[in-house]
Amino acid sequence: AQSVTQPDIHITVSEGASLELRCNYSYGATPYLFWYVQSPGQGLQLLLKYFSGDTLVQGIKGFEAEFKRSQSSFNLRKPSVHWSDAAEYFCAVGQVKTSYDKVIFGPGTSLSVIP
C-alpha cells in the first residue's frame, strides 16, 4: 500500500531564508508525486507535480522539488521564503492503474515565517 511521510510537523524560517520540506513515500512502482499548499482559510492548491521525465520539477510561487528514486524522496525547496508562504504543505503520492487512480496525502508540514 502506498504511504507518505513528512518528518517535520512544523518548521519556522526567517523571511528571505531558504526552505526545504521533506517528503518520503512508499510505493511499489513509479509514483506520481505532488505538493499541495493550504493557506489559512483557503482551499488546497497544487504547487507542483512529478510523473515522468526530469526529476527536478518547477512549480508556482518559486517552488521546486526533486524526485530521488534511490531515497524514495520528493523534497520541496524554495531559495528565498516570503511571509506569504506561511501555510500548511502536503506531499501526496498517486497511482494510476488501468481502471482508477488514488491519491494519498502525508500528514502535512506547517510553515511559519518570521518577518
Add this chain to the structure above:
Amino acid sequence: GAGVSQSPSNKVTEKGKDVELRCDPISGHTALYWYRQSLGQGLEFLIYFQGNSAPDKSGLPSDRFSAERTGGSVSTLTIQRTQQEDSAVYLCASSLGATSGNTGELFFGEGSRLTVL
C-alpha cells in the same frame, strides 16, 4: 461551475443525527474523492469514485459512513448517527480520472465543516 462546489460550507448538528454533505465536481471530471481533515491533521482518504462506481471504499471509518454518486457528477457523503469524533472538515476533490495523459492532479473544493455537539 468553474470549480468544485461543496455544500453546506458549515454544518452544526447534534450527536445522533444524520447529515448529508454534497459535492459538485468540475464538469467533465470523472474521478471524485472525499477526504476528511481533522483539526491539525492531514487529509484522511475516505472514498474514491470513477464515474458512478466506487473502486476504493477502504477509507470509510465505519458503516455509519456512506457515499454515492449519480450521473457521474454530484456526490453525497452521508454520516448516520453522528458522533463527536466525526467533527472535521470534509473535503471533496475531482480529477480527470483514468483518462489518457491524466497525471492525477486533484482540484479541491472549499470543504464542509461539520461540528457535532
